[in-house]
Amino acid sequence: MSDVEKKAPFEETQFTQVEKLRTAESSPGAFVPPTAEEERAVIRKLDKRLLPLVFLLYSLAVLDRSNLGNAKLAGLTKDIDLSGTRYQWLGTVFYIAYILCQWTSMGWKQFKPHKWAASVVLFWGFIATIQATVTSWGGLMACRVLLGIAESAFGPGVPLYLTYFYPRDKVGFRHGVFISGAAMANAYGGALAYGITQITGSLAPWKILFLIEGLPTCVFAIVVWFYLPDSVRQAKFLNEREQAVALHFVARNQRVDVGKEQGLVFKEVLAGLKDPKSFIPGLCYFGCNVSFASLPLFVPTIISGMGSFSKVQSNGLSAPPYLLCFFVIIILCFLSDRFKMRGPFCALAAITGAIGFVLQATCSTTAVRYFAIFLSVQIFASVALLLSWTANIHATESKRAGAYTVLATIGQCGPLLGTNVFPESEAPYYRKGMWISASFCLLVAVLSGVLSCWLIYENRKMAREGVPEVEEFEETSVAVERGTELKHRYIW
Incomplete structure (x- = not known):
């Protein structure tokens, strides 16, 4: 008899899988649904444990990939x-x-998350640090390849990991906090680089930069090993009742793997890979990355090319636009959860970014071009919304793993174009690159509208079929037997 079976002496109710979380010593009885305040209290405990860690780790990841500029x-x-x-x-x-290894993000589901994440963090921290030792372009190229492999196994899987702990209508804000780590990294990365360039010593400033920004990542791998929970049931900072409450709200309108937290269900992964609704967010992500992924590499150069600032000042001035982006991401993701909408807010961020790129393409004055950078970087807010939108479309954990693989694989092709639209020959205005970036921002806005309309149509169709607007707890394997995992209302 398995451990789960030993902990399930209770009568069957619609919440029977939650009851299985209680120990044999607990008093038998039906699960009592939590109050709204009780749910909020559990979510606050989850936030305190998870959000600072994933925010900081993603900040370090983005810092280590983008400090090249x-x-x-x-x-x-x-x-x-x-x-x-x-x-x-x-x-x-x-x-x-990064693209070729996107499939490794499913390691967050296949293996224990704390072991997977700690190993990956240590790997990329080591590679980021030894960039300081390279003496040739070939050596630096090798480091960048290995860094791409390591980071592909981390960042793309974190949104899936967060869906193990949060209700689908509240995971958007948490994805926003996670992804805002990138904006903050680009903000303090510029400020940190400004300070490091003032250091004089036997080591070149760029070597010191790689060391100072790479070594802390290796240290945090130890923190991840001991601090990151694998699942709700293995979150020791929650008591039994809190674990039951967490599973109850996580399973609302989506499915939970109880007792099978590790291990992919390949049939469901395949369903996520084949679902047409997995591809539109991927195309949106592609457009976002064409516009945004190249900016951390080129913003300091663009500012320097305005002719009003030194190279050292340009590093420092690259920080404020990303600081604003940090707050915009948090605000839009909060509002997205509040109104239970993803598409309109995704389109809003994309249109704002497009306006910024158009201003940079058409204006030549320093003040306007620098202001336009503040608008351009807001396209990154769309990425945070796409992460939660993808989770909301797919009900089961393994299907979400497949869908996130589609999202990241298509989306991460964007930087292949984005990192090449600002050639030195186009300096100092880079007008062609600005127009290309603006066009892809508008593509994101249009696709967001298309997907929203599609999901609204599907919701109305399910309403006519009698699919309930709110579905209570149902464990994944039970749902598969009944066929109910295929029907749930969408957040559009």
């Missing part, structure tokens, strides 16, 4: 020949490796 202005080109298209290739090769 700061290193360039900190003297990297003096020691390593980056003439011609060599610099662009450093950005491109990272994303080639």
Whole structure:
């Protein structure tokens, strides 16, 4: 008899799977649905444990991948020949490796998350740090390939991991907190680079930059091993009742794997890979990444090219636009959860980004172009909304794993174009790159509207079929037997 069976002496009710969480010593009885305040209290405990950690880790990940732009202005080109298209290739090769290894993000479901994440964090922290030892373009290229492989196994899987702990109508804000780590990394990355370039010593400033920004990641791998919970049932900071409450709200309008937290159900993964609704968010993500992924590599250079600031000042001035982006992400994701809408807010962020790129393409004054950067970077808010939107479309954990693989694989092709739309020959205005970026921002807005209309149509169709607007707890294997995992209302 399994451990789960030993803990399930209770009578069957509609909440029977939650009851299985109680120990044999607990008093028998039906599960009492939690109050709204009780749910909020459990969510606050989850937030305190999970959000600071995933936010900080993603900040470190983005910092380690995007500090190349700061290193360039900190003297990297003096020691390593980056003439011609060599610099662009450093950005491109990272994303080639990142794309080819997107499937590794499913390791968050296949293995225990704390072991998987700690191993991956240590791997990328080590690679990010030893970039300081390279002496040639080839060596730096090898580091960027390995960094892409390591980070593909981390970041793309975190949104799936968060869906194990939060209700689907509240996971958007949590995805926003997670993804805002990228905006914060780009903000303090610019400020940190500004400070590091003031250091004088035997090591070149760009080497110090890689060391200071890479070593902390290795340390945090230890924190992840001991601090990151694997699932609701294995979250020791929650008592038995709180675990039952958490499973109750996580399973509302989606399915939960109880007793089978680790291990993919490949039939469901395949369903997520084949679902047409997995591909529109992927195309939106592609458009976002064409517009945004290249910015951390080129914003310091763009600001420097305005002619009003030194290279050191340009590093520092690259921070404020990302700081604003951090707050915009948090606000839009909060409102998205509040109104239970994803598409309209995704389109709003994309249109704002498009306006910024158009201003940069059409204006030549420093003040306007710098202001426009504040608008351009807001396209990144759409990424946070797409993460929660993908989770909301697919009911089971394994199907979400497949859908996130589609999202990330298609989406991460965007930087292959984005990192090559700002060639040195287009300096200092990079008008062609700005127009291309604006066009893809508008594509994101249009696709967001299309997907919203599709989901509204599907919801109305399910309403006519009698599919309830709110579905209570149903464990995945039970749902598969009944065929009910295929029907649930969408958040559009």
